[in-house]
Amino acid sequence: MPRDFLQSGVPTAHTTTRQRLTSLLDLPALYRTIDADPAIVGAGVVHIGSDYQVTVLREFVPLCSIRPKRVILREVAGQLMTADEYAKLAANSPRESQLWKEASGIATNCGGAVIGFVIAKAGVAAAPFSAGTSLALSYIAYAGSAAGGVQCLNSLWRTYNELTNPAENDYYDTLGWYQTMTVALDGISLVGAGSSTFATVKTAMAIKRSTGRDMTDILRRMSRQERAKLTSEVLWLKNPRHPREIVRLKQLSGSLPKRFSNPQIRLSIMTQLKDQIGATLAIVGSSISGNINPILVALYEEFESYEI
Amino acid sequence: MKYSFDPLKEYLVWRRYAYRFLPAWAGALLLCLNSIAGNMTHSLSYYAAVNHLPTEYAFATGVALCLVFFVGLKMLYEGFRHANGVLIPVAIVNTLLAIAYLENHSPTLLNLLPLFSALLYILVLNSKNHRRYTSMLRVKRRRKIRAAKSLIH
Numbered sequence: 001m002p003r004d005f006l007q008s009g010v011p012t013a014h015t016t017t018r019q020r021l022t023s024l025l026d027l028p029a030l031y032r033t034i035d036a037d038p039a040i041v042g043a044g045v046v047h048i049g050s051d052y053q054v055t056v057l058r059e060f061v062p063l064c065s066i067r068p069k070r071v072i073l074r075e076v077a078g079q080l081m082t083a084d085e086y087a088k089l090a091a092n093s094p095r096e097s098q099l100w101k102e103a104s105g106i107a108t109n110c111g112g113a114v115i116g117f118v119i120a121k122a123g124v125a126a127a128p129f130s131a132g133t134s135l136a137l138s139y140i141a142y143a144g145s146a147a148g149g150v151q152c153l154n155s156l157w158r159t160y161n162e163l164t165n166p167a168e169n170d171y172y173d174t175l176g177w178y179q180t181m182t183v184a185l186d187g188i189s190l191v192g193a194g195s196s197t198f199a200t201v202k203t204a205m206a207i208k209r210s211t212g213r214d215m216t217d218i219l220r221r222m223s224r225q226e227r228a229k230l231t232s233e234v235l236w237l238k239n240p241r242h243p244r245e246i247v248r249l250k251q252l253s254g255s256l257p258k259r260f261s262n263p264q265i266r267l268s269i270m271t272q273l274k275d276q277i278g279a280t281l282a283i284v285g286s287s288i289s290g291n292i293n294p295i296l297v298a299l300y301e302e303f304e305s306y307e308i
Numbered sequence: 309m310k311y312s313f314d315p316l317k318e319y320l321v322w323r324r325y326a327y328r329f330l331p332a333w334a335g336a337l338l339l340c341l342n343s344i345a346g347n348m349t350h351s352l353s354y355y356a357a358v359n360h361l362p363t364e365y366a367f368a369t370g371v372a373l374c375l376v377f378f379v380g381l382k383m384l385y386e387g388f389r390h391a392n393g394v395l396i397p398v399a400i401v402n403t404l405l406a407i408a409y410l411e412n413h414s415p416t417l418l419n420l421l422p423l424f425s426a427l428l429y430i431l432v433l434n435s436k437n438h439r440r441y442t443s444m445l446r447v448k449r450r451r452k453i454r455a456a457k458s459l460i461h
Contacts, residue, residue: 114334114338149337149378156345157349160350
């Protein structure tokens with residue numbers, strides 16, 4: 001809380017971690033044990049949480065040696081490990097493997113790219129409802145799916161790196177241009193997702209306005225009259241510069257449709273639903289790595305378990 | 309034959325094609341991207357290290373290869389005859405890179421993955437399903453051009 005911060009001058013996260021540790025461990029006993037061993041008298045005590053939050057419980061005092069010695073307590077989320085396994089882990093891997101994170105990145109980015117290409121092609125054909133914006137939207141969708149393809153390549157490459165040389169991923173994460181590129185790609189694919197959401201909302205609103213139905217009722221079959229009303233609404237949206245009479249005359253002369261058929265309406269709604277799946281994948285992909293990251297960090301804190 | 313501009317009909321035809329050919333072209337897409345990514349990690353970064361260059365060069369080469377691949381894909385969707393002339397060289401480059409890496413390293417399953425996916429990609433490109441797909445797209449393009457010509461004259 002801000003009030004606590006103002007009173008104590010220490011951010012709450014730190015105090016709570018420290019308080020939690022003090023209640024969890026018998027710290028004085030730990031210090032006594034450490035100081036009883038002449039090899040590690042005055043060693044520092046550092047706690048690393050399962051969320052990689054490092055808390056220095058006691059600073060190193062140069063009694064046993066000049067070079068600093070620290071006792072590291074590390075929370076391990078997951079299954080219990082034997083001492084040998086832990087030693088091996090501490091010796092071999094300076095960081096946790098993020099293979100699953102990268103692999104899920106592949107799934108979302110590549111799935112998003114494939115669906116994106118499908119939709120970019122279908123967007124041109126989803127004509128009747130999009131009120132003339134469909135073509136521009138499908139160019140945006142093309143750009144979005146190309147960005148999704150590069151993201152797919154990127155996550156494949158990161159997974160390979162994670163398997164062969166994890167340090168490479170860490171190195172690239174520190175590079176400025178790489179971060180900028182990732183954010184830009186995320187942005188482009190998110191704009192693709194946003195534009196398709198825009199088209200869907202527009203469709204839903206047109207149906208709602210012309211038929212007076214609830215949002216939950218949109219997918220139900222429509223009667224003849226409802227379809228005719230919807231058609232005139234859509235035609236009016238598509239030709240905002242024409243007076244309604246001209247549109248009506250064109251309908252009578254047969255150059256514009258009088259009413260869309262039920263399969264026509266269903267098809268275009270289904271296309272937009274598929275589009276939404278692609279959009280959701282794009283958003284999930286960038287929330288795993290990228291623009292919407294803080295949400296995921298907040299989620300991680302739910303999965304803590306303490307094995308000290 | 310008249311070229312149809314009815315969007316619904318267009319969409320129905322397109323959807324039929326998509327369901328029929330989706331495994332071939334989506335598989336080809338993922339296979340090629342996979343082999344480029346594998347080569348970026350193994351072969352290209354190895355050669356960058358051998359030549360005392362930073363690994364960023366490997367990354368840039370991989371992304372350039374990916375962009376060339378996308379250009380080829382776009383040409384294929386539009387029905388150009390020379391799309392294969394872009395896509396096959398990408399696959400050949402991938403194969404050669406993977407082989408060159410394997411010359412100096414022990415073949416593990418992971419090292420072999422880019423090579424296998426590049427070879428499989430060439431197989432998929434030449435599969436009956438994919439050839440059918442591209443030839444249909446070419447026919448569509450020719451019809452479109454002919455319709456446009458008949459409108460002009």
